[in-house]
Amino acid sequence: MWSVQDHLDDILAAVRPLDPIELNLLDAQGCVLVDDITVPLSLPPFDNSSMDGYAVRVTDVAGASEEFPAVLEVVGDVAAGQADPLSVGPGQAARIMTGAPLPPGAETVVPVEWTDGGLGEGPVAGMRARSLAPEGAEGQVHVYRPAEAGAHVRAQGSDVRSGDRALEAGTVLGPPQIALLAAIGRGKVRVRPRPRVVVLSTGSELVQPDEELGPGQIYDSNSFALTAAARDAGAIAYRVGAVADDAETLRSTIEDQLVRADLMVTTGGVSVGAYDVVKEALAHVADEDEPGSGVDFRKLAMQPGKPQGFGSIGPDHTPLLALPGNPVSSYVSFELFVRPAIRTLMGLPDVHRPTVTAVLAAQRPLSSPKGRRQFLRGTYSDGSVTPVGGSGSHLVAALAHADALIVVPEDTESVEPGTEVEVVLLG
Amino acid sequence: MWSVQDHLDDILAAVRPLDPIELNLLDAQGCVLVDDITVPLSLPPFDNSSMDGYAVRVTDVAGASEEFPAVLEVVGDVAAGQADPLSVGPGQAARIMTGAPLPPGAETVVPVEWTDGGLGEGPVAGMRARSLAPEGAEGQVHVYRPAEAGAHVRAQGSDVRSGDRALEAGTVLGPPQIALLAAIGRGKVRVRPRPRVVVLSTGSELVQPDEELGPGQIYDSNSFALTAAARDAGAIAYRVGAVADDAETLRSTIEDQLVRADLMVTTGGVSVGAYDVVKEALAHVADEDEPGSGVDFRKLAMQPGKPQGFGSIGPDHTPLLALPGNPVSSYVSFELFVRPAIRTLMGLPDVHRPTVTAVLAAQRPLSSPKGRRQFLRGTYSDGSVTPVGGSGSHLVAALAHADALIVVPEDTESVEPGTEVEVVLLG
Structure with a gap:
């Protein structure tokens, strides 16, 4: 029996971030x-105005007030993106737009609200739109307040400087x-690109949703759930759907899909049954000339999700995770093993779901098989976690109402209500 | 002056979830x-085995042990998906695979590990693969342990029952x-589908990244940032890129884009300058026969992001948010107003970013303009928040290193280090 941690370590040691x-x-x-x-x-590449207003010299507006405004000659407009700005001499002002370069000669900007906007009728709320006065600014402007040097000016390099580390x-x-x-x-x-993940479920009992169910058949849900989960983890996911329990068909399907896979995920067919074709098809794909190739099937000390396969296949040693087929087992296995693998392929710094400690809110003690790490479904809220449904690995409805996994350690067989437990938040 | 809350309420009152x-x-x-x-x-649609093993009658394995095994006649295999399962009579066993329907007559399943797998050589670890024994199970099986009725059987309807509420x-x-x-x-x-959001930046100073920058020009970053942010919020986002400061060009570009927009977002051109074309182009688009149409431009009691436009345009009354053009202003405005609008269009229950209370970790007090709600950039960790960069709305580099917005209320002009502040987590 492998521990959950050893299996995960084995996967993460083998999976490398994708080439950039x-x-x-x-x-x-x-x-x-x-x-x-x-x-x-x-950045900014040049000194520029942070306001709509007038670019002026500091001395020309010193002491200006509503009673004794500074009266300046307007030399024209400086708009954002204007290539060849005007220059501002003594006693002059240029009407300037937010983001426009501070023209030579100007030392500061007075916001248009501190002026008469050139209209001669006291303070204004804004400039006249260019469409109403296409000739631009001309004549005189009355300035009602002084401004310090560099006021309302974003200095060149005040955000970042050439040579700085941006990211x-x-x-x-x-x-x-x-x-x-x-x-x-x-x-x-x-x-590092998003990994391409191919998801493939196996089982002769599987039928596509919206088709009719025959006797002994069930709907394929794993390939949908894991494709969605792979996308959620950051991957580009391709759902192949269900392959019947035939080793040759499975092998050729996997070989076909390899061309678009950075990671392959299968569900089902990994246990001890006579029809467990994933195990059968992949247990012997190792190329003797290629050390490290092949898929290893193992039993994990966990519940759900005991049978697991991991290895690599094909000429590029594409990593493959073979998950069990029960819906809850495959989903929990995805969260524990596939999601970290995807995020490792992406080179992400944080490959794991967040975990918290929570108080168990339950009517009865939880029981857990000895020697196996159990992952029960629950809902987490505000420091407390409530189990949803039982431990059965076929309980999809309960899974759909859970937002957390309750972790019961290997050496714990019973957890009393009110006890602190570790919880994986499913986000 | 509008308050942040009133502007948001106005938007959320007008934006309706998209048709399903x-x-x-x-x-x-x-x-x-x-x-x-x-x-x-x-679900399950029928009683089925949760193990690879043998389907038997309870009385036939009662008292079985390694010393005194029950010896049963094997009637064949029941595989998952098998349409016409065998029936199991007294003294008989059917070899059964996980997920296969429990055959008529059988009452319980003994795992293969509790049997000799039909090989007559003591307990086995699993079944022989079908490819090695294509004839299937036959002969006799020795069962070494008893099983209760229904053991290792997932009963029909034990997950959900027909007529239950699934979701x-x-x-x-x-x-x-x-x-x-x-x-x-x-x-x-x-x-409700993902909304299609068209993002359009305005400004004659804007140049595409990777092109050469002329005098007075800067790179367009808003259309990239907001397109990414719209996707992050759940939308399908289209980046139109930068439009020059010409009202007619802008109006026709917006009209062109309306066909693929559930929501339109512009940046720039909303302030009091003479070249503020968004304001000019959209302030008069209201159709007199269509109450509620048109875009309203207003000043908000916030920093950054004072000038804002909101309304609807075109025959379908497509909502439009006109954000200011400074990079930090447009990003903060997106977070506060556009993201909730997108999530409202999606019908999501939770349209807002999470907020927490955090202790201000800073060298100096924060100062904030009176009467305006200030949103400063910061990094949040473990109950404490540290400001990054200053309050300038052109500080893109600091924004790129922040993960939170520090909210300073309207009536607060100074915040001492160690004080509790409200923080918006940018996720």
Whole structure:
């Protein structure tokens, strides 16, 4: 019997982060940066106005008030993106828009609300739209308040400077990191790609949803659940669906799928039955010339999810996890083993679900098989966890109402209500 | 001046959940179920074995032990998915696989590990693979332990029963809920679709990343950040990119894009400048025959993000949020207003980011403008929050290193280190 930890360690020791590729910025969302990113240009690239107003010299507005406004000659507009800004001499002002470069000669910006906007009728709330006055600003402006040097000016390099470290290798790219990369002009980045995960369920009893169920048949749910779970973990997941219990069919299906798989996940057929084809098909795929190839089937000291397979197949040694077929077993196995494998392939810093300690809220003690780590389904709220459904690994409905796994350690056979237990939060 | 809350309330009062559509199960991941789902068939649909073993009658194995095994006649195999199972008479056993229907006459299952597997050489670890013994089970089996009625049998309906409520309207479909829907045969579900969000930045100063920057120009980062943020919130987001400051171009671009938008987001051009084209282009789009149409521009008592626009445009009254153009202002505005709007369109129960109370860890007091709710960037850890960068709304680098917003209320002008503050966790 393998322990849960040993099996996980074995998987994580074998699975390596995928080779980096260059992706367009928005395609890299959620991925991990491979290189440190250095800022190629200072931000802002030039001194610019943080307000809509007038760019002026400090002395020209010193002491200005509503009673004794400074009256300045307006030399024109400086708009954002304007290539060749005006220059501002003594006694002059340029009407300036937010983000526009501070014109030569100007030392500060007075917001338009501190002026008459050139209209000669006291303080204004804003500028006249250009469409109403296409000639731009001209004539005189009355300024009613003084401004210090650099007021309402965002200095060149006040955000980041050329040569600064923008982001470190290993950063996960969320919206704010994407904002920074775009702002410094990076349209592409080298990241570890999302792994392509192929999900395949096995079992001659499995029927597609929406089809008619014959005697002895059930609907395939594992391939749906694990495809969704793989996407949730960050992967690009392909659902192959159910393959009948025939070793040759299974082997050729897996071989076909290898071309689009960075990781292969199967469910079912891994136990001690005569029709356990995954075990049969994969137990002997090891290439004698390729050390480390092949899939190893083992029993884990856990419940649910005792029978498990792990190894690699095909010319690229694609990792394969063979999970048990009971719906709850396969889902719990996914959470414990496949999700960390996917996140390791992505190079993510944090591959595990968060765990917390919670007080068991239950009517009766929980019982757990000796020598096996048990994962019961529960709902977590505010430091307490309540079991949902029983320990049966076929209880899909209870699973669908749970948001946590209650962990009962190997050496514990009974847990009293009110006791503290470890809980895995399913997010 | 509008308060943050009044502006948000105004948006949420106007934005309605999208009309439901029927989607394939995996396409509905992350979406909200519209109808209560009733279980059409019991799960399991029939009594079936939870182990690989032998289906037997209870009395035939009563008192069995290694010393005095019960010896039964094997009538054949019952595999999962087998349509016409054998029947088990007195003194007989059927070799049965996990998930296979319990054959008529059998009352219990003994695991194969409690038998000699028909080989006559004491307890076995598993069955012989079918490929090695294609004739199936025959001859005799020695059973070494008794089993109670129903042992290792999953009873019909023990998971859910026909007519039970499987999932309630309003449930968000994650992997376990998808598992349950597939298990009860639902290949399609009616959900509220992910909203299509068109993101458009404005500004003649904006240049695409990877292109060369001319004088007075900066890279467009808002359209990248907000497209990523919209996806993160659950939307299907389209980035249009930067439109120059020309009202007619902007108006026609928006009209073009309306066909694929459930929500329109613009950045820039909403303040008091003469070139603020969003305001100019949209302030007068209201159709007099259509009450409620048009975009309203307002000042909010917040920092960053004072100028904001909200309304609806086009024949379908598509909601439009016009955010300010400073990168931090637009991102904070997205978090506060657009994200809840997207999640309302999806019908999600929880539209807001989680907030917590944290102790301010800072060298100096924070200062905040009177009468405005300030949102500073910070990093949250373990009950304490540390400001990152200053309050400038152009500080993109600091934003990229933050994971929280520190909220300073309107009536607070200074926050001492060690004080408790409200923190929005950016997830």
